[in-house]
Amino acid sequence: MKTKSLDDLFLDMLKDVYYAERKILKALPKMARGAxxxxxxxxxxxxxxxxxxxxxxxxxxxxxxxxPARGKTCPAIEGIIEEGEEVLESFAGSDAIDAxxxxxxxxxxxxxxxxxxxxxxxxxxxxxxxxxKLLKETLxxxxxxxxxxxxxxxxxxxxxxxxxx
Numbered sequence: 001m002k003t004k005s006l007d008d009l010f011l012d013m014l015k016d017v018y019y020a021e022r023k024i025l026k027a028l029p030k031m032a033r034g035a036x037x038x039x040x041x042x043x044x045x046x047x048x049x050x051x052x053x054x055x056x057x058x059x060x061x062x063x064x065x066x067x068p069a070r071g072k073t074c075p076a077i078e079g080i081i082e083e084g085e086e087v088l089e090s091f092a093g094s095d096a097i098d099a100x101x102x103x104x105x106x107x108x109x110x111x112x113x114x115x116x117x118x119x120x121x122x123x124x125x126x127x128x129x130x131x132x133k134l135l136k137e138t139l140x141x142x143x144x145x146x147x148x149x150x151x152x153x154x155x156x157x158x159x160x161x162x163x164x165x
Contacts (some may be wrong), residue, residue, distance in 0.1 A: 019071025
């Protein structure tokens with residue numbers, strides 16, 4: 001049996017994240033439709049556009065390492081998206097919906113930040129400098145989205161949810 005290497009781990013995680021980004025791209029319009037505030041709707045739309053670019057960057061990384069762009073099922077993202085769907089169903093029309101959607105979206109962002117951070121470092125270690133650069137662009141976007149969601153939560157969504165109590 002062949003011993004697995006960091007290159008193998010990198011490819012495995014790349015496939016995982018590629019799958020996750022494509023699932024997220026499909027979920028974002030539904031989240032935008034479910035949001036009550038125009039600010040949160042706009043944030044989800046902006047991130048949908050970013051996610052399209054992130055998928056393109058991942059495809060470039062696959063090309064750089066000479067592998068086909070294929071995803072592998074990511075149970076973590078499946079679970080987070082399922083939680084988001086539960087929030088949409090359980091809190092639809094409620095003043096708490098935006099706070100719930102932000103919590104779900106931040107779970108996605110934190111997952112992505114962890115994955116992209118690791119992949120950036122691994123890309124550097126395996127000599128894939130251009131891949132690392134592309135992944136760092138996406139990492140910065142994910143971190144900025146997380147900050148933006150926190151501002152919306154602290155600025156209005158959490159207070160709206162609290163008033164509903």
